[in-house]
Amino acid sequence: MHTFQKRALALIAAVAVFCPAAGHAQDKPAVKIGAVLSMSGPAAVFGIPERDSLNSLIKEGGGTMDGRKVDFVFCDDKTNPTEASRCVTQLISDEKVVAIIGPGTGSGILAAGPVAQRLQVPLLGPAGTVAITDKNNAFFPWIFRIAPNDTAGMESLWKQIVSKGAKKVAIVYQEDAYGKFGAEFAQKLSKDLGFTIVESLGVPYTATDLTPQVTKFRNAGAEAIFMQLSVTSLGASFLKAVNEVGLKVPLYANSGLAQKGFIDAAGPLGEGVHVLSIGNVVYDPTPPEQKLVAIMSKNGFKPQGWGDLLAGNGYMTIKAALSKISGPVTGQAMRDTIETLCGFETLSMGKGCFSKDNHDGWAADATVLTTIRSGQFRSDAK
Amino acid sequence: MLEYAFRGLLNGAVYALLALPMTLFFTTAATVDFAIGAYALLAAAVATAIPGPAGILAGLASALAASLVMAVIYVLLKRTSEGGIRVALASFGLSLAIASIVLIVWGTKPFVRQTFMTMFEFGGLRVNPQGLINFAVALLLVGATWLVLARTQLGRMMRAAAVNARGAELAAIPVIGVQCGTLLAGGLLGGVAGLLILHSSGMDFTASLGLTFIGFAAAIIFGIHSPLRCLAGGLAIGVIEALSAGYTSGMVTSMLPSLFMLIVLLSGQLGAGRYSGDRP
Numbered sequence: 001m002h003t004f005q006k007r008a009l010a011l012i013a014a015v016a017v018f019c020p021a022a023g024h025a026q027d028k029p030a031v032k033i034g035a036v037l038s039m040s041g042p043a044a045v046f047g048i049p050e051r052d053s054l055n056s057l058i059k060e061g062g063g064t065m066d067g068r069k070v071d072f073v074f075c076d077d078k079t080n081p082t083e084a085s086r087c088v089t090q091l092i093s094d095e096k097v098v099a100i101i102g103p104g105t106g107s108g109i110l111a112a113g114p115v116a117q118r119l120q121v122p123l124l125g126p127a128g129t130v131a132i133t134d135k136n137n138a139f140f141p142w143i144f145r146i147a148p149n150d151t152a153g154m155e156s157l158w159k160q161i162v163s164k165g166a167k168k169v170a171i172v173y174q175e176d177a178y179g180k181f182g183a184e185f186a187q188k189l190s191k192d193l194g195f196t197i198v199e200s201l202g203v204p205y206t207a208t209d210l211t212p213q214v215t216k217f218r219n220a221g222a223e224a225i226f227m228q229l230s231v232t233s234l235g236a237s238f239l240k241a242v243n244e245v246g247l248k249v250p251l252y253a254n255s256g257l258a259q260k261g262f263i264d265a266a267g268p269l270g271e272g273v274h275v276l277s278i279g280n281v282v283y284d285p286t287p288p289e290q291k292l293v294a295i296m297s298k299n300g301f302k303p304q305g306w307g308d309l310l311a312g313n314g315y316m317t318i319k320a321a322l323s324k325i326s327g328p329v330t331g332q333a334m335r336d337t338i339e340t341l342c343g344f345e346t347l348s349m350g351k352g353c354f355s356k357d358n359h360d361g362w363a364a365d366a367t368v369l370t371t372i373r374s375g376q377f378r379s380d381a382k
Numbered sequence: 383m384l385e386y387a388f389r390g391l392l393n394g395a396v397y398a399l400l401a402l403p404m405t406l407f408f409t410t411a412a413t414v415d416f417a418i419g420a421y422a423l424l425a426a427a428v429a430t431a432i433p434g435p436a437g438i439l440a441g442l443a444s445a446l447a448a449s450l451v452m453a454v455i456y457v458l459l460k461r462t463s464e465g466g467i468r469v470a471l472a473s474f475g476l477s478l479a480i481a482s483i484v485l486i487v488w489g490t491k492p493f494v495r496q497t498f499m500t501m502f503e504f505g506g507l508r509v510n511p512q513g514l515i516n517f518a519v520a521l522l523l524v525g526a527t528w529l530v531l532a533r534t535q536l537g538r539m540m541r542a543a544a545v546n547a548r549g550a551e552l553a554a555i556p557v558i559g560v561q562c563g564t565l566l567a568g569g570l571l572g573g574v575a576g577l578l579i580l581h582s583s584g585m586d587f588t589a590s591l592g593l594t595f596i597g598f599a600a601a602i603i604f605g606i607h608s609p610l611r612c613l614a615g616g617l618a619i620g621v622i623e624a625l626s627a628g629y630t631s632g633m634v635t636s637m638l639p640s641l642f643m644l645i646v647l648l649s650g651q652l653g654a655g656r657y658s659g660d661r662p
Contacts, residue, residue, distance in 0.1 A: 040482065042588045045490040175636055201627060201635055206592030208583045209393035209513075209620075212386050212627035233492035237583035244501055244510045265494040265584055 030069035031098050031329045033318055034091035034121075036112070037311075038104030041079025042205065045232070045259060047104045049307030050126060053292070054101065056299040057315045066323040077103045084108030085115055092119040092331075099124065099321070099334045101146070101314035106132055106177060113139035121331035122338060124317055126310035128152075128255075129177065133359040144338055145360045146313040148278060148350070150181055153367030154254065157276045158189050158226075160369060161252055166224035170217035171200040172210070172238055173228035174256075182228030182254050198222050203238075205231050210241035218247045225249060230256025236265035243269055250274065255367065259305050263375055270372045277370045277377055278306035279349045284370075284379040292347035312347040313362065317354075320344035385507055386628040387621050392513035394620020395520035396582070399575040400597025401612035402524055403568030408606045409531060410540040410564040413466030416473040417452055419593030420480035421445040421569045422576030426493040426585055427484045429577055441580075442573045449569020452476055453562040460558060477590050485587045494584030516578045520613070523571060528609040540564060603643050619643070 035054055038047035051074065058072055073095045075087035084103035091097045092115070099122050103109050106129020113132070116123045117139035125132050125143060128150035132143055161169060171186055173179035183200050190197055198220040201213045217225060225242070229235045235257045242251065251273045253262075258277035263270050281289045281303045292312050293303050321337040322329065341361075342353040350366030370377040400418055407415045422445070429441030455472050501508040531537035542550040543557045550557050579585055579593070600616035619639055626638035 040485060044485060044587075048490060200631060204592070204636055206585070206589050206596070208396055208579055208596075209389065209624075210583070211389045211393075212624040215385060215389070216628050231586065231588075233494060233584040233586040233589075236492060236494050240496075240510070240583065243499070244508055244513075246501070246508045261491045261586075265492040267494075267496045268499070269496075 028066075028068040029329070030071060031322070032071045032073055032095050034088070034095065034097035034100035034102070035072055035074045035311075035314075036077050036084060036087040036091065036100055036102030036104065036108070037074065037126075038079040038108070039074075039076040042231070043079040043105050045230075045261065046126070046305075046307040046310075047076075047079075049304040050101075050104065050311035052301040052304070053296060053308035053311040054315060056296040056301045057312065059299040060295045061319075065319045068322060068329075070318075070322070073097060075102075077105070077108050079105060079108075081105070081107045081111035085111045088112040088115045088121075088123070089119070092116075092121045097121065098329050098331050099318055099338075101311065101318070102126065105129075109143060110137075113137060113143055116142040119331070120335075122335040124314045124338075126307075126314060130181065135357075140359065142335060143359060144317070144354060146317060146352075146362065147310045148362045148364060148366045149360055150178070150254075151185055152362070152364040153276050153278075153369075154182070154185060155189060155193075156364065156367075157252060157254070157274075157369060158186065158193055158195070160274065161224050161226065161250070162193050162195050164224070164250060166250065167195050168198045168221055168223045169195055169226055170198055170220060170222035170224075171226045171228060172213055172217075173200070173202055174231055174234060175202040175204050178230060178256060179228050186226060186228075203234065205234060207234065207237065210234075210238050211244050214238070214241040214245040214247055218245055222247075223249055225251050227251065227253040227257060229253065230259075232257065232259050232261035232265050235262050236267075236269070239266050239269040239273070252276075255306065258370065258377060263372060263377070266372075270375070273372045274380075275370050275372065275377060277368050277379075278366055279309045280368055280370060280377055280379050281306065281309055281348075283376045284368075286349050288347050289349065295347075309348040313352060316344065316346045317341065317352065317361065320352075383625070383628070386624040388507065388509075389513075390621035390624030391617055392509070392517050392620070393624065394600075394617035395517040395613075396575060396578055396616070397596050397600040397619055398524060398613040398616025399516075399520045399571065399578065400593055401600035401616050402527055402609055403571045404597055404601040405606055405609055405612045406527060406531075406540075406571070407561075407564050407568050408544070408601070410543045411456075411466070411469070411561045412544045413469045414473070414598065414601075414606075415449075415452060415565060415568055416470055416594050416598070417448070417477040417480065417590075418568065418572040418575075418597050419590035419595075420477040421448050421572030422579060422593050423484055423493075423585060423587070423590040424448050424480055425573035425576035426580040427488050427587075429580055430493045430495065431488070438577055441577055442570060445569045445573025445576065446566060447569075448476070448480055449566050449572070452569070453565045456562065456565060457558060477594060481587055481590045488587070490587060492584055492586040493580055495581050497581045510582070512578075512582050516582060519574065519578060520616070523574065524609045524613040531609065536560075599643055603646055 077084035101124045106127040109125040109132045124146045173183040253275045255276045346352045350362050352361045369380040425441035425445040428444040429437040432440045498511045539555045543560045601612045603615040604611040622639045622642045
């Protein structure tokens, strides 16, 4: 045998020994995964971090999972349910994806649910909207939530409000499904936890002055204010109004405002505001979150907030499902396998756990109460 | 109640400032520039990126540049058609394009500037000095615009351009030039409104259409032909919003201002025709 041939054989043997993943990647057929995220429109504040987190994980994994080549195909749902449905149809019909992370909003997932059911491909929704995993939906088997739902953690937040002595609470909420749901859920909790909602006011996204609302809260004798907002400029505008009216009561916010943009916009007025957060990847990351931070930083991305964690949940769910499937990977196989996943490796707080009857993968243990201190969300001691 | 009305007046002044460019352009071209909210957004975004007074100047310059693009689109459309609706639709397109550019360049971060941390206090009422500045600027600009339109040669040329473009051209009025100049002035006014909002409540990349709609509502409620009417419209909407926030709850709060506008427009009593000097 010529020296050259010997060297080539040795090289091939070395590759087979030291790069088993590469060998497997050729053994197992490649699969395609869809990512339908809100990369423009109002929900882009979450969609862009989700996209960045996903891209960093794809880069980190070298485009493979469990030794299988995995291609991610992205589609921007533009925060529009019709567009979300179109994206899902296109990715399944044209790109032949076997699972989709997204769409990016609850209304998008609800619109795309029937499509997923008809074309038999599971959707992994990064949205808190409770209705997406309602068992009464005909498409329930095909929707999995990769975020805590909108009620998770709220009870502990409200317990904290009451424990600090506030019995008369005012609520400001943005005029959409997220805002209204939070206000209504607080109303339900009020009976059990023993507080009274003295005022509950909706505000449009583009409100330019919120002092009348705060004046009303002051006149109603509110002892604390709860903000069910996710538009950061609206949250900052509300804090300005509180300062202008001179109302000095504790302020609490649901996870919609757990965004760096809120701190930046609120400036010194944000100090002391209590905010429920899904994990705390930017300021007080837990060990699994630190892994995600390291991966994102290594691949040139900056962690921005809980959008990063939710996309990470989607990625790790797909990875865990693919590693359990031994036969052909189809939408049906992915769906069936995801239902069996529990306690798999994640890059976020809480334990990811699905079952036949429970498609809410993450629960209240994925949330943490924080307080803004020195311009940062600092996790409260448990 | 007085407190709510006062706060509503301060906020309504900003609405009037958003309405003013629409009134101005309608007066000269009989159509509407729906990119006003986008000029405001762009000015706020640019001003946030550059610290100090230079940011304010750059914000105004960017709004002016964006309205220049609209002027070019306007001229191109006028060459092929007289239809005002095409201009209005094109301005919607430009508005979306500007909002997308803002999203691409500045991302999803909000645009807010803290100016005054200390409030004025009088009669038990705490007021942000920025609100008073907004009110004064709006009054000044609406008054100046009214004077130009009603009392100057330029104002007569502007009105003539809308009423009878062909006749105005025969009278040696540079109709397209006047209309483009109005678009540029509208861009500047939109930019000023954006900067005032930046220093008051702030905004984010989604704000452009919302600001356009509130400006349009303020412009049409009492008649789009006069700057004074758009001031009245802005102030009225501001006061109704504040009163409805003060005395109603839940979804009714945001429904009342729309209901008020609907009633005024349907009643026709305060519409453009009755008081604009038209023949019966």
